[in-house]
Amino acid sequence: MKSNSNKYKQIQQLISQKKFNESLTCIEKNKKDLSKLDYFFLKSVAHRYLHKYSKALILLSEVNKISPTYGRSYQEFGHNYVKLNNKDMALKSYTRAVRYNPALQASWLGILGLSNADKSLIELADKNIIYLKNLPPELKSVLSFIHEGKLQKADDLCRFFLINSPHHIEAMKLLAIICKKLHVYDDSEFLLESCLEFDPENVDIKIEYIDTLLKRQKYGIALKTARDLYKDNPDKLSCMSILAITLQQTDNQSEAKTLYKKILDIDPNNYQSMVSIGHLYKNIGDIDKSVSMYKKSYNTNRYFGDAYWSLANLKTYSFTDKELNSLEEMVSDEYFQNDEKIYMHFALGKAYEDLKFFDKSFSNYKTGNELKLPNTKFSIDEFNEECKNQIGVCTSDLFEMKNNWGHKSREPIFILGLPRVGSTLIEQILSSHSMVDATHELPNILATSHKLNLRRAQSKSSRYPDILLSLSAPQLKLIGENYINDSEVFREDGQFFIDKMPNNFRHIGLIKLILPNAKIIDIRRSSMSACFSCYKQLFAEGQEFTYSLKNLAYYYNNYVELMDHWNKVLPGQILSINYEDLVQDFDDSVKTILDYCKLPFEQSCIEFYKSKRSVKTPSAQQVRQPIYTSGLDYWKNYEPYLGDLKKYLKY
Template sequence: MTDNSSSYTSLVSAVKTHLKAGDFQIAATLAEQALQQYPADQQFLYLGAVCARYDNDTPRAEEFLASLLQNYPDYGRAWQEKGHLYRETNPSQADSCYQKAVQYNPALIASWQQIEKLASSAENVATAKQNINYLQRIPKVLVTVLSLIHENQLSKAERFCRDFLKKQPTHTEGMRLLALIAERNHVLDDAEYLLESLLLKEPDNNWARFDFINVLHRRQKFQQAHEVAKQLVSALPKDFSALFTFANQKASLGDFTGALKIYQQLRKQSPDNPTVPLLEGHAFKTIGDTKQAIQSYLRAASLLPTLGDAYWSLANLKTFRFNDDLIKQMQQAVAASLQIEDKIHLHFALGKAYEDKQLFDRAFYHYEQGNGLKKKSRDFTIDFILEDMQSQKTFFTKRFICKHANSGHPARDPIFIVGLPRAGSTLIEQILASHSDIDGTLELPNIIAYVQELNGRKKKGQPGKYPGRIADLSAQELSQYGQRYIEETRVYREQGKFFLDKMPNNFRHIGFIKTILPNAKIIDARRSARSCCFSAWKQLFAEGQEFSYDFHDLIAYYKAYEDLMGHWQQCYPDSIITVQYEDMVANTEQQTERLLNFLKLPMEPSCLEFYKNQRAVRTASSEQVRQPIYKNSLEPWRPFEANLKRLLRSFPD
């Protein structure tokens, strides 16, 4: 909670005054009284814990800290304070708390100093020394900036950082921290520019390299991120973080063999690290080695029993069934875990576990809890997306389309599969990728990246310059965008005459796609509203799809999608085909022939044996498309009907 009222400020001042005067008991009591007026306030809980510890009242301090960590589990100073509380009586527990503190706020030098004294491993001692040296070397104001960043006080951090850079405009660490603030604010183009400029000045700045890779990855510039990661490993050939980052970038480019080789090396180097087998499992899943994926996920869960992502990854295989022992383990983990992300993963995993056991009320409860926590943890408003979709209809008129009929690159090889998540797009992709003339790729990021470029500098949620900016582009510039797309996506292709781009959210950008690639074909993967919305709601996505965690948002998004696709059908009637999932399941051969006729390709038997295709599949349906089509997924909402009145009312039969 944040409150800038005079009453709140006066209470904070009173607590701090008594704390400085050594009146610890009075200060703690004032903090307790303030909490009656400002329940669960972070500052009063923290000050109360500090005062109680100084007063040697451990039970009272523990009470403050328990409430503080329950409400703010990622508050580094709370973990540091807990470490201080147990430093003398339980050094091992204190060390664990200090490790948590710097995990959430690496600017806490007091925690690093205690880790240096208490840590049992030489690796942790060396890491502590490195961070102490860094924090003592940089200007104190930048230590404050770093701390504010990790406490999510981004406006204050940016103000301090910019004031510092006005006096020292070429200070590289100041530039790096400003880039970090931009990245946290989702102004990724600024972050990229700052880090690129910094690395031109200091090409061997490895911390900046790590940050640059992260920003490039978030901007979905995977090839460039891979190149920087390669440079990083050359500079730090034995460094765990550098190797781990390099492996992740290999996986992003589809080099799962290379990624797995590094993960296996890292598992030997750091056998107690649960993140390595977790990502190793993701790689095995993508290439279709389900047995190895399960072993990796179970290994990750055994190393860290509260690691929610490990259990959700098992559930997300769709074919794995949890036994009673694992369900009990998940129930204990969700009760014990303080991390919101772990709780989210665990609730979704428990939902799937109970659904498989046909305990639908329990399953719904956990899906509802997981969705609620996910929605609460994200700063998302559906209105911005709905306005963006409306702007597409307003901008891409028949007049605009006629005016730009001769623009763009003439390539005929791209086939875009678009639609909503969980609508059957992976099935269509797998069928078509089994044709000898069609290369399957993945959910290619390029169109979204171009849209971000055209939008210009903006924070998340703010209106951008797209699509209006397209009107300012010349025919040559539009053609260059199309050519750039063809060239940049070549790395994902093989020798087929055509290739698939299965980024579902591209349905929002069909006007742009058809302007830069006028001969592109569009496949709209569609599923009945009830099934599509419910399937998306009970799916935890790795990133994006923020609309899917709330039925109000889902319903609005689905209706806007239908409306926008209707507009595109009118604009480009010969370039778009709609494939209904239910029809594909009921009449696979007929629908496959229809698709291939649309693409002007002959039927091949391999398309009907798509489940034998060994290509890597990255989506939530990766295991399902490796089996023959099954019909028990047509109405997944049916067993939950009693809990879905709002959804069913919105989409009547």
């Protein structure tokens, strides 16, 4: 629920007029017109001004439960702790505030006012205060809206500002960031290119530009731009970092590792880079070195949750008693930030799972998911509507009318379904064939659907999938051709290549219109097994439906029904593989997959685990081992806790 804006402004005005008791009365009177977050937040502000700091802190804890990343609540924590003369907690609070919302100038000023802030933090505060002081008030609001996730407001205000100041570089950059967050990457790219026309040496804009190029899969120009930027700024850590990231994403693993190590030579306490190096070792199967880097990271910063989750996510690491005790101590600290606790709860869930303490394991998975859920934007209703629209638009008549209109390439093999159900195993089997290249979970199809949508900000009106009805043969062919060309950077000399983005099942209609000869493999597991496997996985990005058992059940139901539709309107064109059948009758299943892809049999596909290629998914270690069947009914260890999942699943 959103607050009534007039009531909210009325209360704000009372507070600004120092009518604090009157504001509290007004808050209670209009409670039903306020969101829970605003209700508790406004009450906390009023209580602070009334010098009731302990009460204010209790109210802010409620705000934190509702929105763990709301920067303004941490700013209020800081103000209260300053009044209570608790400098350590004040500094932690202000630091968290600007981490979530760098537009909070009062928090940067609060950091400068504390004697316990270190030199690097003071320098960062000075830099940001200068930046914010020079920023027009409208753009300060835009920046704040961006970091609070209010992208519609940010978009509207930024565009309005640009009407009167069309060449304002910072406004164009902020609008580009908004577009990027909304996955409208082509607009973001255009805006940043325009910025660089006016200010070609602006390092911050170039870094945003490279990041956008990576999002658009323009890996060639991204790598060239990143190399040039680093060449011109060899001592800037930000330029080293964006080049290292670009090298990593373009499979230049050795060069990326060298650059990350150089970053550590300059900044030996850069614990994020330690984890990045650990990921590089993990991808190539050097687990001992991977473990060493993850441990080095948490030894540098004990509170860096990603290091612990990265260890757990190896799927083979066993935590020591000392590590478990340390994790338990940190997650029990009520003042410890929730975003780090999320990583730690998932790590504890995996650790206790390995110890067969399933009660403790599920408790931690549940808490991790509950902390993560408020930061997600998945809507069951919107997903239901999306699936209904696909079924309504992509009919047999559409495919008959536009049969073979798209690009005629037979190169792509799409592996899709839910995450964590066996897609990496299928990929490893196929990529072990001499004629097949593995690529990535390519976001190209998702990006194409966003581009076809042409939906500005968060407007409810959309053109996709309806636009598929009006696209001409040349248009469909061009979109397919662009997809093939954009994948080139990841390919070697194979005749075919794999795209294993699981969410592509939502866009099979688009795929078959632009690439009518593409092969599509749908890999699925039994519903309980598939859903629980997702629930206990903390994803690096996306897959926001996985952090609630109810959402998972509804997503799975829609997935089955949408796949039933695709099989009905595209008979015989999709290969469905059941994971349980695959692992129990492996050799025959492999032959079925190869026959469908029109590939001759090769023994290397049976011995897929001998492949030395880089694997970048959570299953990286599992697919380096021979087939095993022990995990098929593993979810049953958690059956007493999965009532909601059973309740809502239909299949």
